[in-house]
Amino acid sequence: MQLKSSFYTTKKIFQRIKAPNGFSYPLAAFIRWPFTFEDSCLPCLLFIIFFSTNIFAQTEVRLRAETKSFARLPIELKPCQLKDQATQELGQRVLDILDNDLWSSSQVAAYQAEESKANPNALRLELALNRPTGPIRLAVQSKVSLLQKKITLEGQLLDSGNGRTLQQKIYRGCQDNLRLLVHALADDVVNALTGEKGLSKSRIAFTGATAESKEIFMMDYDGASPRQVTSLKSLNLTPAWSDDGRELIFTSYQRGNPDLFVLDIIPNRISYLIKDNGLHSAPAWAPDGKKITFVSTKDGNAEIYLMNTFNKSLERLTQHPAIDASPSWSPTGREIVFTSDRLGNPQLFVMDAEGTNLRRLNVDLSYNDSPAWSPRGDKIAFVSRSPGGFDIFVYDLTTQAVTQLTSNAGSNEDPSWSPDGYRLAFSSTRHGGRSDIYTMMWDGTDIRRLTYKGGCTSPAWSLNNRPAEEYLCKE
Amino acid sequence: MKLPSNRHFAVQCAKNFMRVFILILSLITITGCPGSKKTLQTPVSQDPVEPQETRDPEPAVPEYTPPAEETRSANTTETASAAPFNLQTIYFEFDRHDLTSEALQLLADNARVLKAHPDARIVVAGHCDERGTVEYNLALGDKRANAAKDYLVSLGVSSSQVSVISYGKERPFDSSQSESGWAKNRRAEFERR
Numbered sequence: 001m002q003l004k005s006s007f008y009t010t011k012k013i014f015q016r017i018k019a020p021n022g023f024s025y026p027l028a029a030f031i032r033w034p035f036t037f038e039d040s041c042l043p044c045l046l047f048i049i050f051f052s053t054n055i056f057a058q059t060e061v062r063l064r065a066e067t068k069s070f071a072r073l074p075i076e077l078k079p080c081q082l083k084d085q086a087t088q089e090l091g092q093r094v095l096d097i098l099d100n101d102l103w104s105s106s107q108v109a110a111y112q113a114e115e116s117k118a119n120p121n122a123l124r125l126e127l128a129l130n131r132p133t134g135p136i137r138l139a140v141q142s143k144v145s146l147l148q149k150k151i152t153l154e155g156q157l158l159d160s161g162n163g164r165t166l167q168q169k170i171y172r173g174c175q176d177n178l179r180l181l182v183h184a185l186a187d188d189v190v191n192a193l194t195g196e197k198g199l200s201k202s203r204i205a206f207t208g209a210t211a212e213s214k215e216i217f218m219m220d221y222d223g224a225s226p227r228q229v230t231s232l233k234s235l236n237l238t239p240a241w242s243d244d245g246r247e248l249i250f251t252s253y254q255r256g257n258p259d260l261f262v263l264d265i266i267p268n269r270i271s272y273l274i275k276d277n278g279l280h281s282a283p284a285w286a287p288d289g290k291k292i293t294f295v296s297t298k299d300g301n302a303e304i305y306l307m308n309t310f311n312k313s314l315e316r317l318t319q320h321p322a323i324d325a326s327p328s329w330s331p332t333g334r335e336i337v338f339t340s341d342r343l344g345n346p347q348l349f350v351m352d353a354e355g356t357n358l359r360r361l362n363v364d365l366s367y368n369d370s371p372a373w374s375p376r377g378d379k380i381a382f383v384s385r386s387p388g389g390f391d392i393f394v395y396d397l398t399t400q401a402v403t404q405l406t407s408n409a410g411s412n413e414d415p416s417w418s419p420d421g422y423r424l425a426f427s428s429t430r431h432g433g434r435s436d437i438y439t440m441m442w443d444g445t446d447i448r449r450l451t452y453k454g455g456c457t458s459p460a461w462s463l464n465n466r467p468a469e470e471y472l473c474k475e
Numbered sequence: 476m477k478l479p480s481n482r483h484f485a486v487q488c489a490k491n492f493m494r495v496f497i498l499i500l501s502l503i504t505i506t507g508c509p510g511s512k513k514t515l516q517t518p519v520s521q522d523p524v525e526p527q528e529t530r531d532p533e534p535a536v537p538e539y540t541p542p543a544e545e546t547r548s549a550n551t552t553e554t555a556s557a558a559p560f561n562l563q564t565i566y567f568e569f570d571r572h573d574l575t576s577e578a579l580q581l582l583a584d585n586a587r588v589l590k591a592h593p594d595a596r597i598v599v600a601g602h603c604d605e606r607g608t609v610e611y612n613l614a615l616g617d618k619r620a621n622a623a624k625d626y627l628v629s630l631g632v633s634s635s636q637v638s639v640i641s642y643g644k645e646r647p648f649d650s651s652q653s654e655s656g657w658a659k660n661r662r663a664e665f666e667r668r
Contacts, residue, residue: 207609214645235645238609251613257640258613279617279641282610295614297641300621302614323614339611345570346611367570370608383608390606413608433652458609 072109073193075102076139076160079112083145083152094144094153094182100222101186101200102140106422106441108190110140137161140189149175149473155185157192167192174473179224180466187464199420202464205229205239205248206427206437209455216250216263221418221461223437223450229263230270236261238282241462243289248460249273251281260294266469273307284327286353293317293327293336304338306353317355328380329353330373337361337371337380348382348395362400365393370414376421379442381405383413392426394442405444411435416461425450425459560592562665565623566658569604572618574626582623585665586630593633596668599623601641602648604657609643616641623663638668 077099080091095112102110139160145152151174157167169188171181180201187198199221208217208228216239219226230236235253242248248263260273260280274280278297285292292307299316302323306315318324322342329336334353339346346369348361361368367385374380380395389411394403406412410429417424418439425439434454440447562585565578574582589595601620603612620639628634649656 235642237613237643237645253642277638279613281613295610297614297617297621302617323611323618325614326608326610339608341570346607367607369611385606411606 072107073138074109074111075189075193076137077102077110077112078139078141078158081141081143083143085146086144087146090146090178091142091144093178094142097179097182098140098142098186101183101198102189104200104222104423105186105190105198105420107194107196138166138193140185142185146175151175151178151181153178153181153185155188157189173471176474177471179220180470183220196420197464199418199423199464201466202419203241203245203462203466204416204425204437204450205241205460205462206451206456207237207239207250207458208451208453214455216248217456218248219450221439222448226451229265229268232261232270238458239263239460240283240285240292241460242285243287243463244467245462245465246467249283249285249292249294251283266467282326284329286329287331287333291333291353293329295325295327304336304355306355315355317351319355326370328371328373331375331377335373337373339369339371348380361395363393363395363402365402368393372415372417372424374417374421374442375419379421381415381417381424381442383415389429392424392444403443405440405442414458416459418461419464425461427457427459560588560595560667562588562597562667564662564664567619567661567663569657569661570607570615572615572622574622578623579626582626583630586627586632589627589632589636590630593636595636597637598666598668599627599637599639600646600664600666601639602646602660602662602664603644604660605644605647605652606657607644609645613641613643616643619661619663623665 077095080094082091099110102108137160139158141156141158143154153171155169156165158165171184173181183200186200190198202221203218205218207214212233214235215228216230216236217226217228232252232254237251239248239250246265250261251258252261255275258279258281259275260283261270262273263270276298281295283292283294290309292309293304295302296305301321302325303316304318304324304327306317320342322340324338324340326339327336335350336353337350340349345367348363348368348371349358351358365384368382370383372381378397382393383390384393390413391407392405392412392415412426412428414427415424422442423439427435428438429435435457436451437456437459438447438449563581565581599620601616603616620641624637624639627637647660649659
């Protein structure tokens with residue numbers, strides 16, 4: 001009876017707080033805190049690790065009511081051990097990249113013991129250690145070796161209470177790819193703790209203004225290593241990633257007409273996908289990588305088409321004299337959300353991937369566009385016109401609630417979800433009126449600026465993978 | 476589904492009525508004063524309703540001067556045949572691709588020029604202001620260009636003379652982020668190929 005009432009209370013808290021905020025963790029109600037943590041109890045620890053998402057989700061629910069931020073699992077980053085020609089500087093770089101990656105995962109509060117002594121009031125440590133349930137003592141021990149430009153990075157996930165190793169892995173690659181190796185380690189740590197894939201290896205492609213025109217660029221998920229990937233000296237717009245992270249489709253005016261091009265990233269080779277009269281825009285890859293939707297006016301009006309990437313066959317999905325644009329796939333690949341002005345102004349509609357079962361999303365705003373379906377499936381981010389310009393909103397498919405994420409900061413457009421579904425990339429004119437790429441948490445907090453050159457739009461966030469060739473040394 | 480299509484039909488009817496009305500009006504003007512091209516163009520430039528005319532400084536093809544023999548060989552019954560090949564940019568309301576009354580008049584002028592030069596090929600380029608997404612504005616610019624083309628064709632211009640392209644919001648005419656700048660950017664331009 002005691003147990004039952006306690007369970008009920010937990011569930012009630014869970015439900016009450018879940019409603020306005022979003023992500024639902026159904027298991028959270030069934031796993032009850034506190035567990036007594038004993039150093040000698042390894043099975044118990046493993047159990048905690050295994051279900052950690054759910055446990056911390058429950059804690060998170062409590063926290064979120066007060067701070068509207070995530071509770072993170074604290075992890076100590078032990079000083080990097082150096083082997084062979086590895087320098088102190090290299091070790092520090094490993095720690096800095098790892099720190100940033102783990103923090104960006106939204107799941108972990110990484111801290112370094114040195115840092116905490118030097119700066120005991122740091123917000124990060126406070127967040128990490130002042131959780132209501134007390135800290136769980138986990139640590140990451142990294143070892144880096146450098147021999148003839150080859151890096152060997154070893155990562156250990158430790159229970160620092162008893163010194164046991166929970167997971168151990170070795171990453172090998174080129175000195176130039178240090179970031180990528182550390183990203184892989186960070187993703188494995190996140191994966192061990194949460195079962196999720198992380199986001200450190202993902203990239204963001206975007207449209208950037210150049211002196212002559214607009215070209216396609218890409219950068220790491222945190223804005224590092226930006227580079228221009230097309231030099232077509234024409235308008236090149238709206239890049240979209242393939243599921244394997246090897247190809248980008250985009251609209252290019254290189255031939256004088258808006259056509260669809262494919263960029264193969266590893267040999268950096270560009271080819272036509274569609275060159276035909278009329279507009280071809282807004283490409284979107286299906287989650288299985290076997291189909292592409294895009295907008296074409298080949299039948300006289302902007303309609304959404306489906307292309308089979310294997311045999312290039314085309315199928316028309318929408319049939320309406322109004323504009324149909326901006327298709328975005330659900331993570332299951334069964335549905336597509338898109339924009340249509342069939343009611344007189346742009347509104348969001350959902351249809352099945354065959355073009356059937358059309359229905360409007362119940363969003364009570366007058367100008368809605370640029371929908372992006374969350375990889376978790378439960379939310380659709382979109383842009384709506386507001387008095388100050390444009391702002392990013394999120395529609396919750398389970399509650400039908402609409403939440404505004406940005407406000408009073410220029411125009412905010414082009415939302416694109418991170419592969420883990422925790423963050424959104426977007427373009428904003430909040431600084432200086434010029435458009436740059438930013439990311440934020442799905443609840444609108446923790447806004448980070450990634451570009452500073454202006455003229456950057458249409459961010460497209462890849463899945464969390466890299467072609468294997470990228471780990472190799474360039475000769 | 477019923478309601479929007481009915482409304483759409485009503486709007487189409489109204490548009491058609493407007494077109495016929497303006498066609499009759501322009502016919503009356505042509506037959507009434509078969510004088511010089513000036514009498515034809517002055518009503519447009521004198522029109523005080525929209526300030527857009529005054530801020531339309533760019534001729535579509537400034538460097539182009541029509542060869543003399545082409546002008547002679549053109550249809551002599553058209554009064555505009557002597558006119559330079561000068562096509563006027565038309566403007567649109569926010570998030571709209573239907574033609575305003577000013578646009579209809581300018582298009583009627585453009586149609587006369589095109590009919591006088593049946594061998595000329597033009598591209599109608601649809602543009603939008605910076606508000607809204609890249610994808611939606613590309614589609615909207617396409618709608619605008621096609622609206623202009625369709626009206627030219629309805630006035631007797633050969634559809635093979637006119638092709639369309641959309642630049643969405645990618646090539647603004649005025650990059651000041653103001654209502655007056657946006658108004659200049661929501662346009663369809665006519666370029667000779």
